[in-house]
Amino acid sequence: xxxxxxxxxxxxxxxxxxxxxxxxxxxxxxxxxxxxxxxxxxxxxxxxxxxxxxxxxxxxxxxxxxxxxxxxxxxxxxxxxxxxxxxxxxxxxxxxxxxx
Amino acid sequence: xxxxxxxxxxxxxxxxxxxxxxxxxxxxxxxxxxxxxxxxxxxxxxxxxxxxxxxxxxxxxxxxxxxxxxxxxxxxxxxxxxxxxxxxxxxxxxxxxxxxxxxxxxxxxxxxxxxxxxxxxxxxxxxxxxxxxxxxxxxxxxxxxxxxxxxxxxxxxxxxxxxxxxxxxxxxxxxxxxxxxxxxxxxxxxxxxxxxxxxxxxxxxxxxxxxxxxxxxxxxxxxxxxxxxxxxxxxxxxxxxxxxxxxxxxxxxxxxxxxxxxxxxxxxxxxxxxxxxxxxxxxxxxxxxxxxxxxxxxxxxxxxxxxxxxxxxxxxxxxxxxxxxxxxxxxxxxxxxxxxxxxxxx
Numbered sequence: 304x305x306x307x308x309x310x311x312x313x314x315x316x317x318x319x320x321x322x323x324x325x326x327x328x329x330x331x332x333x334x335x336x337x338x339x340x341x342x343x344x345x346x347x348x349x350x351x352x353x354x355x356x357x358x359x360x361x362x363x364x365x366x367x368x369x370x371x372x373x374x375x376x377x378x379x380x381x382x383x384x385x386x387x388x389x390x391x392x393x394x395x396x397x398x399x400x401x402x403x
Numbered sequence: 404x405x406x407x408x409x410x411x412x413x414x415x416x417x418x419x420x421x422x423x424x425x426x427x428x429x430x431x432x433x434x435x436x437x438x439x440x441x442x443x444x445x446x447x448x449x450x451x452x453x454x455x456x457x458x459x460x461x462x463x464x465x466x467x468x469x470x471x472x473x474x475x476x477x478x479x480x481x482x483x484x485x486x487x488x489x490x491x492x493x494x495x496x497x498x499x500x501x502x503x504x505x506x507x508x509x510x511x512x513x514x515x516x517x518x519x520x521x522x523x524x525x526x527x528x529x530x531x532x533x534x535x536x537x538x539x540x541x542x543x544x545x546x547x548x549x550x551x552x553x554x555x556x557x558x559x560x561x562x563x564x565x566x567x568x569x570x571x572x573x574x575x576x577x578x579x580x581x582x583x584x585x586x587x588x589x590x591x592x593x594x595x596x597x598x599x600x601x602x603x604x605x606x607x608x609x610x611x612x613x614x615x616x617x618x619x620x621x622x623x624x625x626x627x628x629x630x631x632x633x634x635x636x637x638x639x640x641x642x643x644x645x646x647x648x649x650x651x652x653x654x655x656x657x658x659x660x661x662x663x664x665x666x667x668x669x670x671x672x673x674x675x676x677x678x679x680x681x682x683x684x685x686x687x688x689x690x691x692x693x694x695x696x697x698x699x700x701x702x703x704x705x706x707x708x709x710x711x712x713x714x715x716x717x718x719x720x721x722x723x724x725x726x727x728x729x730x731x732x733x734x735x736x737x738x739x740x741x742x743x744x745x746x747x748x749x
Binding site for chain 1 (some may be wrong): 434435437439440452456458459502506516521522525568646739
């Protein structure tokens with residue numbers, strides 16, 4: 304989901320055609336425009352716009368399949384594309400240390 | 404309002420009260436099989452999709468899928484490759500366990516959670532994955548291992564310290580908690596004194612046609628104190644298994660995975676909530692059918708443990724205890740209790 308309003312550790316997020324108030328307690332404060340993975344009202348982590356789009360498209364594909372609509376266009380770009388480690392996890396990056 | 408990003412499932416426990424007791428059935432909403440969208444795709448594409456469809460615990464789902472594909476193709480991983488994959492999954496499970504016990508449960512109790520503990524655990528889990536493989540780890544047949552042992556063990560130490568902190572925090576939470584929570588937990592021994600975890604089904608037909616839980620006594624929880632102690636111990640145990648897996652890792656080549664494999668295979672992976680099972684049919688290298696059974700699927704199945712146990716609750720205690728029973732079974736999807744015939748149910 305995309306953060307449309309951020310107020311400390313609470314944010315209004317937009318995604319999947321609806322808005323939701325989300326806790327940012329696990330991620331820390333994030334700015335408007337950033338993308339977060341939300342589970343049961345809590346943002347688990349931030350993510351890139353590309354990853355957010357990939358997840359959204361995959362879930363939309365499931366919804367389309369359930370409704371009997373075509374979904375191939377939503378996940379067609381997976382062909383010949385290799386998954387990659389998310390930013391910050393490449394072997395050349397520094398190992399994350401203990402926080403907080 | 405809640406949001407479940409993976410498969411958008413939710414569960415209603417529909418309660419019918421009668422003089423002789425309650426009856427409880429389960430209504431599950433959501434796609435019957437989100438992985439159906441992988442049909443006709445290559446294994447690499449399917450694995451990529453599985454990670455996107457289950458972003459809460461992607462490593463476990465991808466690893467179970469990979470194991471199922473390898474079983475279907477008759478491919479055997481080297482012990483080193485298997486250990487590296489196992490370590491990646493265990494690290495995710497340990498971080499998820501910290502999230503549940505250090506964040507979710509205190510929130511449920513109205514107490515202050517410890518997000519720093521969860522963040523540290525997650526960073527360490529990510530660090531372990533980064534220390535195992537050079538690039539994409541989720542390949543059928545295994546991936547190139549570039550084991551940076553010192554980095555992996557440093558991250559393991561962080562996870563272990565987090566688990567130790569969880570034990571301390573749990574004790575503090577218990578001491579601060581309202582004693583009524585203990586009363587809520589005393590119902591669990593009366594219901595069998597077991598927490599239920601999904602386990603491997605004995606055969607495919609029974610798993611698909613009659614979802615049921617093979618309950619096993621994993622922990623005993625008579626009071627809230629026992630419960631938190633068990634959660635902390637489970638997290639520590641995961642870090643212990645992770646340390647063992649790291650000891651078995653060494654550079655090893657990936658196995659050759661045939662591009663035209665045909666067959667059926669099953670894969671199992673560990674998650675914080677229990678075991679996860681995937682079954683895949685391959686047809687000339689393409690995914691013909693892919694199904695998964697997660698712990699929540701078992702525990703909240705029709706006539707599953709949640710429904711059976713909820714129906715055993717005394718009528719005058721139901722409203723107070725049932726939400727905690729659900730929390731104890733720890734669904735990874737939204738779950739609510741709905742009186743039969745209510746507007747919400749209708």
